[in-house]
Amino acid sequence: MCQRSGRRIRGVAVWGRGKRVKSVFSLPPLQMGERNPEMGFRMTVNYDENQHIMTGPISNTSPEKYTHGHHASVVSAHAVRRASEAAAFVLPQLKSPMRILDFGCGPGTITVDLAEHVLPDGSVLGIDSSETVIDQARATAVEKGISNVEFGVRSIYDTGYASESFDAAYAHQVLQHLSEPVRALVEAKRVLKPGGICAVREVDWGTTAFWPQDDRLSKFLDVYYRVAERNGGDAHAGRRLKHWYVDAGFSDLVVTTSTWTFSDDAGLNWWGEQWAERVLRSDLAKRAVEYGIATEAELGEISQGWLDWIEASGAFLMFSQVEVVGTKA
Numbered sequence: 001m002c003q004r005s006g007r008r009i010r011g012v013a014v015w016g017r018g019k020r021v022k023s024v025f026s027l028p029p030l031q032m033g034e035r036n037p038e039m040g041f042r043m044t045v046n047y048d049e050n051q052h053i054m055t056g057p058i059s060n061t062s063p064e065k066y067t068h069g070h071h072a073s074v075v076s077a078h079a080v081r082r083a084s085e086a087a088a089f090v091l092p093q094l095k096s097p098m099r100i101l102d103f104g105c106g107p108g109t110i111t112v113d114l115a116e117h118v119l120p121d122g123s124v125l126g127i128d129s130s131e132t133v134i135d136q137a138r139a140t141a142v143e144k145g146i147s148n149v150e151f152g153v154r155s156i157y158d159t160g161y162a163s164e165s166f167d168a169a170y171a172h173q174v175l176q177h178l179s180e181p182v183r184a185l186v187e188a189k190r191v192l193k194p195g196g197i198c199a200v201r202e203v204d205w206g207t208t209a210f211w212p213q214d215d216r217l218s219k220f221l222d223v224y225y226r227v228a229e230r231n232g233g234d235a236h237a238g239r240r241l242k243h244w245y246v247d248a249g250f251s252d253l254v255v256t257t258s259t260w261t262f263s264d265d266a267g268l269n270w271w272g273e274q275w276a277e278r279v280l281r282s283d284l285a286k287r288a289v290e291y292g293i294a295t296e297a298e299l300g301e302i303s304q305g306w307l308d309w310i311e312a313s314g315a316f317l318m319f320s321q322v323e324v325v326g327t328k329a
């Protein structure tokens with residue numbers, strides 16, 4: 001039972017798997033998906049105004065975990081990304097002699113492209129919490145002979161850079177993995193000079209459409225949503241990105257969208273084969289089993305589902321990317 005008391009919601013929630021668990025709670029009013037700052041869990045329950053009850057699971061937070069991890073099947077898929085596609089929405093605004101921060105840069109292929117883009121006098125710093133991918137990023141820069149780029153193992157939440165020291169900040173497919181995306185944007189804003197821009201692109205997995213219909217691929221999406229949420233992230237980040245920018249206090253928001261489409265043979269093979277492997281070997285698979293979201297046998301079926309999808313008549317998949325450029329006033 002719940003009742004609204006002033007601006008708070010008070011009551012008793014009953015949830016749990018197998019064994020029912022009861023908890024007395026008192027919450028500030030939250031929108032679905034918002035994090036409760038006091039208790040640290042996301043609002044994934046529905047509040048029924050008529051019946052005064054909370055329905056659905058309350059997901060307890062665990063410390064933030066990066067859903068994909070850094071298995072070779074993941075990092076190799078990220079390493080094909082190029083700024084010409086991943087940063088197309090902001091490239092015209094990035095010029096020499098800008099100093100740019102790429103936060104959550106992963107294996108750094110986009111970062112190195114950005115550095116080349118701002119030659120001769122611009123420079124780029126790529127940061128990531130994983131030493132493995134930072135090593136790979138450094139090797140890519142050396143291999144391509146790009147020297148106006150540096151990489152460091154740092155946290156997005158606390159980069160350690162001086163305030164007002166960058167002209168632009170950029171992140172690709174990162175905020176969706178954070179339990180505190182607004183805090184990351186606030187840190188990006190701190191290190192930007194007044195008038196500096198922050199450009200972020202996030203997928204919204206909830207926009208995924210595929211053909212032919214296959215319960216194994218529907219199951220994949222369900223597993224992915226649930227593991228991402230349990231890890232503290234948000235598989236529907238795209239639709240919330242503008243909202244996060246507003247909360248972080250950026251001005252002059254420019255919001256665009258683009259799509260990823262897999263339909264020709266090369267695209268079907270690349271997408272289907274990587275997920276057939278990732279769903280068995282990456283951290284997504286480990287966590288799905290650990291959290292009791294899927295069994296190894298179910299992951300095996302999903303993997304085979306991706307391989308069958310590649311061969312299916314009329315196979316197709318698409319989803320939307322949301323891109324926001326905001327300015328520090």
Ligand SMILES: C[S@@+](CC[C@H](N)C(=O)[O-])C[C@H]1O[C@@H](n2cnc3c(N)ncnc32)[C@H](O)[C@@H]1O
Nearest residue numbers: 078081104105106128129130154155156172173
């Ligand atoms: C999906 S990958 C994207 C990599 C790259 N931006 C790209 O699009 O290819 C997300 C990256 O964010 C990094 N990351 C996640 N949480 C982080 C944090 N709190 N601080 C720094 N990096 C983080 C991960 O290690 C991972 O390399």
